[in-house]
Amino acid sequence: MLAEMTQVNRAFEFMIRIRWLLLAVAAGLAAVAWPLSDQLAFDRSIEKMFAPDDPLLEPYRKLKVIYGGNEVVMAAFIVDQASSAADGAADQPDQPDSSLTADAARAKLAELTNEIRGTPGVRSVLSLTTVPNNPPLYDLLEGYAVSADRQTGAVVAILEPDIDDEQKAAAIDAMRAAVQSRYDPGVVAGEPVMVVEGFRMVEDDGHRLRIWSLLLVSLTVLLLFRSIRWLLIPLAVVQLTLILTEAALVVSRLDLSMVSSMLAAIVTVVGVATVIHIIVRFRESRTLGLPAREALSRAMTLLAVPIVLACLTDAVGFSSLLIARVGPIQDFGIMMAIGSLLVIVSTFLLVPPLALCFGRFDADPRLAWGEGSLDRALRGIADVAMQRPKSVGLLAVLIAAGSIYGIRFTEVETDFTKNFRADSEIVQSYELIESRLGGAGVWDVMIPLPEEAAAEIDKEFIAKLKNYQRRLYREVTIVGADGQPEPGLTKVLSLSDGLDAMPFQGIARLLSVERRVAGLDKISPGIVPMLRGDSPDGRHYVRVMLRARERQSSENKRQIIEQVRAITAEEFPAAEVTGFYVLLTHLIDSMIQDQWRTFGAATAGIALMMLIAFRSFRLAAIAMVPNVVPILILLGWLGWLGIKINMGAAMIAAVSIGLSIDSSIHYLWSYRRARKEGATVSDAIHATHQSVGRAMFFSTLALIVGFASLCASEFIPTIYFGALVSLAMLGGLLGNLVILPLMLGWGHKD
16 A cells, blocks of 8 residues: 555656646646537437337327327416406306307407417417307317316417427417416416426526535635635636536537536535545645645645545446436436546646645635534544444434335325426416316327228227227226225317217218318318328327326326226227326336436445455445445435425435445545554544544535535426435435444454
């Protein structure tokens, strides 16, 4: 080990001699990377959220091809009852509330429909004014474009399939402006709205969180060390790392995704935590009377290997997310793995020149306020761990066992609207749709016509289709809040409903089905293209449009989807069930399954690294326990408290262990060096507690403050991620200060 330290010392002596060259290299890299980093873009497609080979994507893509786009946006509104009643009183005295059946109300709705129809990016529209003023046709659209009491209506718009993200966002904004200029309340809702608003929120979050995390972490460092120079050094490391990371993502053709708003914040805390260890060691060397140059060389020599190992384990923890089946989580893992590795580059390029430039000006970091109390607390923790190992160990086991048992009660949050704050416009929009228009969960069944039927639909097929719809209404059920079964589907709409709603049914039924379909297309353009279509291979399909409530439990959603699939397989074996409702339900379930897979992969990968680094099974095991157990305890408490796991919570296990293990690496490296120098177990633990323990406390404080800044997000998964990782970091700190020395005392004897 002495030979290794000597070689590392020589390397850093050389780096200090060429420090101005290192600074020039850093400036050159920043100059090259800066223009590239500005090209980093967001990928806002729903398909990006799944693995490319996910079997759920094939029918979803087929639906888009056959029906020329399936992205539905609803411009919904509540009629002003007072004015509509007054407007319609003369025309329809038998309907005092008049609502959307009044001529004046229909005229107003027609204006809105025409404006939305003319919006760039809108392919077709459907509303009460696109069908004749006919009660059966109104009944057809009930629960879809109009409520049962006719007081709530909607213009249902299908967007063009090939428009880009900016055009889609512009179309949605135009629809919102159109409906809100005429109605109060007037809202837009639908899966495209949720995705567009979600990414818009995430993008805004990225800029805001970058600033907040930087400010909060900077304030923390300034309060801890009271030095402008040693505030600017970690900030410079962070900024260079961010620029290089973003440029690397552009070169690698990676785009930001739904969870990418945390990129800057996490790079900030990882970079600052790394430099804090250097600050503490440098300050210790200066208190020994060493000149600044020698103090820096000593600090960097002691910390070079731990820093590299810590950043590598961070990268391993993030890389474990690559085995997830959810696209944004995979991309996040790649981004953060790259960022973690580039922290090493930025640290070694910038710390030597910036620490020694400008002579003696503000050269030394100062003691933090209350640091004497911290030293006494660290000493007391070490004494308790060494003097009462059985009591401390038993207490830790009882707390861990009781907490971890709660994991079996964890639940999944599949209501995608819960990803937004309750007072946000998008949540209020969905509440209107859910309460008045039969639910916002829109999905589809694609039924191929029999090959022998070619493009013709006969009466036998229509009869079978009607029976299928009756079964869906009757047999797809869930258990309601009162414990009684209730319908799982609020609307089932197909071509058979359109044919039944045609006027002059007695005469129409004498015609062939195809002639009746042609007649329906003439009297109500837009309905038929929504309900039947042709695939590029010449196969003909009929579409059944389903509606379910979005805001319900994951268990209910899965039950509804499986019941629909089972009935569909019995009636039309070749049919396919797909749609945004199905994709999102599967997406959240996949995230929860991925949580344990990625956590297992991260634990195995980091344990292997610990084994290689310390060449000891015992030390590798000792390193893992204080970092794995707090994460399991945290997940257990989510179950006990009934906090549902969402997209943000699903990533914390793999990410947290990669970050918290950094403290164990620094601790064990220092402890092992003290033991090799002849210290007893007790002395080595006390010495490590006073040096590395202090740095661990400061760096973890910076991590907690940095991750807590994510709680300022508008996106709920980001808030969950920030809050839970902060708690995991706190648990890791306690584990490394209490459990780690306890296990070292058990596992090593003088």
